[in-house]
Amino acid sequence: MTSASQPMHDYLAGPDADASLTVLNALPEAFFDASAASIHQILPGPTLIHLQGRRAEPVFVSTLLHGNEDTGLKAMQALLAKYQFQELPRSLSLFIGNVRAAAFGKRLLDGQPDYNRVWPGCDTSGLPEHSIMQRVTDDMRERGVWASIDIHNNTGLNPHYACVRQTGREFLHLAALFTRIVVYFERPLGVQTGAFSAMCPSVTVECGKPGNPASEAQAASFVEAVLHLDHFPEHPLPTSDIDLYHTVGTVKVQANASFTFGSEQADIRFPGEIDHMNFRTLPVGTVLGQLSGARIPLDVWDESGRKVTDRFFEARGSDLVLRRAVVPAMITLNAEVIRQDCFCYFMEHMERAD
Numbered sequence: 317m318t319s320a321s322q323p324m325h326d327y328l329a330g331p332d333a334d335a336s337l338t339v340l341n342a343l344p345e346a347f348f349d350a351s352a353a354s355i356h357q358i359l360p361g362p363t364l365i366h367l368q369g370r371r372a373e374p375v376f377v378s379t380l381l382h383g384n385e386d387t388g389l390k391a392m393q394a395l396l397a398k399y400q401f402q403e404l405p406r407s408l409s410l411f412i413g414n415v416r417a418a419a420f421g422k423r424l425l426d427g428q429p430d431y432n433r434v435w436p437g438c439d440t441s442g443l444p445e446h447s448i449m450q451r452v453t454d455d456m457r458e459r460g461v462w463a464s465i466d467i468h469n470n471t472g473l474n475p476h477y478a479c480v481r482q483t484g485r486e487f488l489h490l491a492a493l494f495t496r497i498v499v500y501f502e503r504p505l506g507v508q509t510g511a512f513s514a515m516c517p518s519v520t521v522e523c524g525k526p527g528n529p530a531s532e533a534q535a536a537s538f539v540e541a542v543l544h545l546d547h548f549p550e551h552p553l554p555t556s557d558i559d560l561y562h563t564v565g566t567v568k569v570q571a572n573a574s575f576t577f578g579s580e581q582a583d584i585r586f587p588g589e590i591d592h593m594n595f596r597t598l599p600v601g602t603v604l605g606q607l608s609g610a611r612i613p614l615d616v617w618d619e620s621g622r623k624v625t626d627r628f629f630e631a632r633g634s635d636l637v638l639r640r641a642v643v644p645a646m647i648t649l650n651a652e653v654i655r656q657d658c659f660c661y662f663m664e665h666m667e668r669a670d
Contacts, residue, residue: 337448338363339455348393348400352386352418362431362448363412364455367396369404373462375542376409376516378508381431381466383417383424387523388467391535398540406543409459411452423656430656432466438506453511463490463542464518466508467535469526472591472648472660476534479520481510483560483668486517486548492558494521494538497595499645500666501563502619517548522646555668561643562666565616565628567659573613577649583613584636591647594660598642604629605636612636616662628662 338360346358366374379388392410414431417424424430429445436453440446456464478491479499491498512518521538523531569575574582577590585606598604607613614636616625630639647660 336361336444337451340365341367343367343396348397350393352380352383352389353421354419355380355389355412356415356419359412359415361415362445362452363415364452365410365412366459367404367408367410369407369543371406371462371546373460374407374409374456375539376411376456376461376464376512377539378411378413378464378466380415380418381413381508382468383414383420383422384526385423385467385469386418386526387469387528387531387535390532391467391539394532395536395540404543406462406545407459408543409456409461423653432468432508433504433506435506435508435511437510440506449508449511453515456512457515461512461516463516463545464509464512465490465539465542466518466520468520468522469524469531470522470646470648471525471650471653472594472646474522474524474594474646476524476531477522477595477645479509479522481507481513481518483666484517485550485552487513487519488553488558488560488668489548490517490542491519492553493541494519494534496558497561498558499561499563499663501661503563503566503617503621552668560666560668561645561663563619563645563661563663564642565618565624565662567628567644567662568615568617569654569659570613570615575613575651575654581608583608583611588649591649593644594647595643595645598638598644600638600641602638603635604638607631607634607636614659 343365344358350358377392379392414424429443434440434443434446435449475497476495477497477499478494479501480487480491483500509518509520523535575584576582577586578588610631612629612631615623616628618624628640630637642662645661645663648654
């Protein structure tokens with residue numbers, strides 16, 4: 317696999333720093349030695365790299381859509397190092413997203429949109445980042461993209477799991493190559509997996525917290541397995557092979573509300589180890605926190621974008637209590653991520669139509 321040099325860039329300043337897409341047909345020479353924090357020194361911004369393989373229809377892989385989630389970058393460095401001097405089994409297009417936020421170890425920087433909320437399928441067409449993602453999507457459509465993988469980390473205690481926007485045969489077979497835990501979701505809008513699901517089997521893989529070499533190895537092995545496939549199985553995936561969930565609500569802390577984990581006073585106090593509840597079935601009556609008043613400072617939004625807080629929560633004295641059994645995912649103790657994105661998602665087990 318050949319390499320191409322790329323000039324150094326001072327990419328950390330300037331109001332138009334995110335306004336363009338770089339497209340390469342080979343890896344920069346310094347790619348394998350770059351960290352998430354330093355990759356802005358070899359890539360000028362969002363970058364799409366096309367690498368040729370034996371089978372022409374490419375697998376698309378996106379990484380660093382959130383700058384503090386580097387497992388995808390490390391996985392692709394390890395995988396592509398194996399093929400540095402041999403042909404890939406299938407063409408691969410690698411998209412490296414928010415390199416400016418990655419330089420600071422942040423999900424996103426002040427003034428930036430979330431790079432995984434600006435893909436086709438949402439009303440962000442006025443943003444330059446949306447134009448970039450539209451161009452990436454159009455390019456991959458023209459190339460006949462065969463499968464799509466978006467690699468992420470999260471900040472709470474979660475098992476490795478996969479997320480899909482469709483539950484068709486090929487989507488579930490793709491997801492099951494990574495894990496048996498699969499989540500079907502309709503929101504948020506503007507995500508990469510949603511944009512590509514109209515073109516090919518697509519999946520988001522959640523690889524736990526960053527910094528785990530085992531997670532990086534699992535992600536690399538998953539992408540390599542997909543590159544080696546020539547087709548997806550014709551038969552439906554056996555029901556026993558996956559645990560399928562459906563997202564039913566997104567939980568957000570209200571912007572004007574204070575929150576804490578532990579004993580400090582706030583509008584809502586969550587237990588210090590509440591992220592241990594992820595992917596556990598919580599029965600009706602479970603206490604999720606302590607309120608300082610009668611108001612519940614949380615909003616829950618369903619998959620149609622309607623606020624449905626009263627379906628899930630009630631106040632019993634100072635206790636915040638579940639009115640409905642749920643399985644939470646991505647509960648996090650990271651206050652910045654909670655403000656930028658959400659507190660968690662609520663899920664239920666889902667039966668497959670097939």
